[in-house]
Amino acid sequence: MQPVIITAALVGAEVTREQTPFLPISPDEIALEAERAWQAGAAVVHLHVREADGRPSQRAELFDEALRKIRARCDVITQVSTGGALGMSVEERCGPLAVTPPPEMATLNAGSCNFGDEVFMNPRGAIEEIARRIRARGIVPEVEVYEVGMVDNALELVRAGLLKLPCHFDFVLGVRGSMAARAENLRFLAGSIPPDCHWTVAGVGRHEFPMVEEALSLGGHVRVGLEDNIYMEKGVLAKGSFELVEKAAELARARGRDVATVTEARKILGIKSI
Ligand code: KMH
């Protein structure tokens, strides 16, 4: 089996300092967390940024500062969010795509879904516009899938020439209101994508590590981090995403999967080396 790419989702848009004091907020804190996650085995960092008061933000200036500080510390693959926070406009969500030099990867959310008590809006026009902008900057997309029809939405983008095969999917399972984090759901999604495409799984909350274990045995890749889950085990906060990465790396090795280096991850994901 391929070495497993570990993505660390360091910040997110929903987690608060009240929930965990270990959430990085400033660009300096985010860069330090990125370095710690990289040292623990993460090849990719999935990034959101926050205003100084902790509010979620998609401002290019904040992403620019965080990306520069990350690059000064380590050679990890940077993946920016174009999902942002619920209720943001497409224009606002595309803020990080304007940064120069651009990040290596960006997310592309492939459809609308219930998200907790709200709705995460990704109508066709918005998906196409974000895909166009990602492509225009030569950034490698990661297709975010929360519901089964979203794989088909992505395949429509392929037919429209907005997405190139093979591509990389992230199955986000366990968001309340969307597809549950069940092994059979993951197996179904993994079997639904075209051959040569690759996938990772992000299990939300207590589903994070059960989904990691399932992905490890299916040959997929894994995402962990405070964006998705703040606990190491029931009642024990992770001291940062790096602890969750360490645990994922240990599980991988125990199952005979090597942890992908950044160079290996770039090759698998089709990212030109920088
Ligand atoms: N914050 C969620 C509403 C992404 O990064 O692309 C969307 C999200 C997905 O986090």
Ligand code: ZN
């Ligand atoms: Zn995100």
